[in-house]
Amino acid sequence: MAERRKPMQAQDKLAFLLALVPYLMDRDRVSVAEAAEHFGVEKAQLRDAVRLIAVSGIPGETNQYQPGDLFDIAWDDFEENDQIVLTHQVAIDDSPRFSAREAAALIAGLQYLSALPENADRDVIGSLMAKLARGASAAPSQVAVAGSETDETLAVIRDAVAAGTQLDFDYLNSRGERERRRVDPLRIESIDQDWYLRGWDHLRTAIRTFRLDRIDDLRATDEPITYRPGDVTLPETLFEGTPDDLLVQIEVSASAIPLIIDYIPDGAPRDERDGRVRTSVRVAHYHGLKRLVAGLSGVLTVLDPPEARRVVAEWARAGAERYQ
Known part of the structure; x- marks a missing residue:
């Protein structure tokens, strides 16, 4: 025989309602069963709480409740499908929010992060982008960050840095000269949208910086690197001058x-x-x-x-x- 849960005390009910409101605001749609399981209450208790939320709010300037001063839900969905959808929110709407432009900028940044190999298929980034879009003061502009041609190159280099193995590639320098390089990869850095590899260049026998979009025919080797980060000093600045500059x-x-x-x-x-x-x-x-x-x-x-x-x-x- 299933154990019946004890009725909530007044203090417990208040804490439950205070937790339920942001839970519902954080979701476009949630079933009564899912919400009840999340809070560990009976579905009947959850329904009663939702009905109470729907008659709660803050009175307006006239100190009387008007339709826009109360929470509201999609009643047909609630009564017929046991689904909870908040269609109007009060009080919390008055808190500071990101503008549409701010939210769009943050979403673009998150899309860029999600395009990097190490962040691929991370659901948490997609969830955060959705929250930013819902929480903005207005609908953010639709933005999209295209995948970079260097994404695959970046993934290979990151693996080589982690494994401590050498890389072999063709490199087109700023003078338009193409040479085959063998490099001990030591660090990857980015400036704006550009990525750079810093490592020991066996051809130049010195530390060099390589821009990823100038690397071609990249090959990962099984040869261990000759110089490790602790063996050489990487300059503080990304770009080092030469007598030929x-x-x-x-x-x-x-x-x-x-x-x-x-x-x-x-x-x-x-x-x-x-x-x-x-x-x-x-x-x-x-x-x-x-x-x-x-x-x-x-x-x-x-x-x-x-x-x-x-x-x-x-x-x-x-x-x-x-x-x-």
Whole structure:
């Protein structure tokens, strides 16, 4: 014979109702049976609690209850299908919420995280995105983050870093030269949407940084790495200068200096005037300026040498012509 649960005391009922409201708000739809099992109560008790919620609320400015001052549910669904769907919420709606733009930005970030190999098929990320969409002050814009072409490359490199094995690949450097490299992978880092591999380059016999979208014909090997992270010193900055770098004079907004600090040589003069700074950056090739300028459009201006200005101007003109 099934054991009957003891009737709830008044204090228990209040705690039950306080827990039930956010539970229902957190779900678009839930069955009476599922909710009753979650709280360990009889289905009849759960139904009574839902009916009580539906006549609860906060009086408006007239201190009298109006239809919009009460919780409401989808009654047909409740009575006919034993399903609970909150169609109107009060009181808690007055708490601060993300704006539609804020929620859309967060959802885009979560979509990017879910696209990474280590986060694939994680239901918790999908659940969080749904909560953000429901909890925003207005419906967020529909956003989608496309999978990157480097996703597969990133997965192979992560496995090699974890296993401590060498990688073999073709690499296209900033000067357009392609070489076969054998590398001890030591660290993976990202800047904005770009991913970089840092490791010991056996061809250069030095620490080098490789951008993943320039890696081709990647092969994982069974050869153990020669140098481990504790054996070498990885520079604090992602980009290290070389004697072959080219110096380019630029003018940039003072607030954007932290964004390009890795490109500014140590000791480079900075002349600040009216919120603008004139200084120099180092690049491996003038064509490398394209991405830098594109990321700071309207903020950074190339001043000198003329060849650098010409390369950037031609690139910008070619891009503009595609829209004509």
